Amino acid sequence: MAWLDQIEFWWWWALGLGLLALEIVVPGTFFMWMAVASGVVGVLLLIHPGIDWEYQMLIFAVISVVSIAAFRYWQKTHPTESDDETLNRRGSHYIGRTVIVVDTFANGQGRVKLEDSSWSARSTDGSDFTAGAKARVTAVDGATLVVEVAG
Numbered sequence: 001m002a003w004l005d006q007i008e009f010w011w012w013w014a015l016g017l018g019l020l021a022l023e024i025v026v027p028g029t030f031f032m033w034m035a036v037a038s039g040v041v042g043v044l045l046l047i048h049p050g051i052d053w054e055y056q057m058l059i060f061a062v063i064s065v066v067s068i069a070a071f072r073y074w075q076k077t078h079p080t081e082s083d084d085e086t087l088n089r090r091g092s093h094y095i096g097r098t099v100i101v102v103d104t105f106a107n108g109q110g111r112v113k114l115e116d117s118s119w120s121a122r123s124t125d126g127s128d129f130t131a132g133a134k135a136r137v138t139a140v141d142g143a144t145l146v147v148e149v150a151g
Contacts, residue, residue, distance in 0.1 A: 009049070012042030012056075033071055037063035091140030098136050098150050101129040112145060121145040 016038035023031040041060045045051055051059075099112040099121070108126035111118050112135060123129065124138055124146055135147035 009042040009045035012038045012045060012060075016042065029071065030068060033067040034060075034064045036067055037061075091143070091145070094137050094140060094145065096137065098134055099145065099147060101131055101133045101135060104131045105129045112147060114145070119143070119145050121147050124148045 016035040019031045019035035019038060023029070023035065037060050040063055041056055044059065045056065094114060097114065099114045099119075101110060101121075102113045102118055103111040105121075105123060105128040108123045108128065110121055110129060112121040113119075114137075120143060121135070122141075122144055123135075125148070127149070129135055129147075129149075134150040136150040137145050138148050139146040
C-alpha cells in the first residue's frame, strides 16, 4: 500500500472539513469531535511528516473516541438549562387546568375533556367522578391526566 505512505497533512484537514460538513447535515455532536481528531492528526503530520499511516489511523481513532467520551461525560455533568421548564414535556402545561369528565370514572379511571380533545384520566386517590363533573389536573403520566376534585 504505497499510496498510503503518501498521506500528507492536508488530507486530514480535508477529512476534518468533510466531517464538519456532515455534522451540519446530521447534527448530534458526534462527527464534530472526529473532525477535531482529524485536524489534530493533520497538525501532527505537519510537525512530524514521517508518521506511518498505521499510527495516523491509531491516533485518529484514539483521539476520536476520547474526545467523544469526554464531551458526553461533560454534557452529562453540565446539562443544558432552559428558560422553559416545560420544554419537551408536552402535557405538563395542562397541570392546574380544570377539565370536564366525559365518561363516568370506574375504579378511578375514565375520560375527561380538555380543550377540544378527550383524554384518558385517572384520579389521584382512586375515587370515581360522574359525567359532567369538574376536575383539576394535578399531573401527567404519559398520555394520561391525573386529576382530583376541583375545589
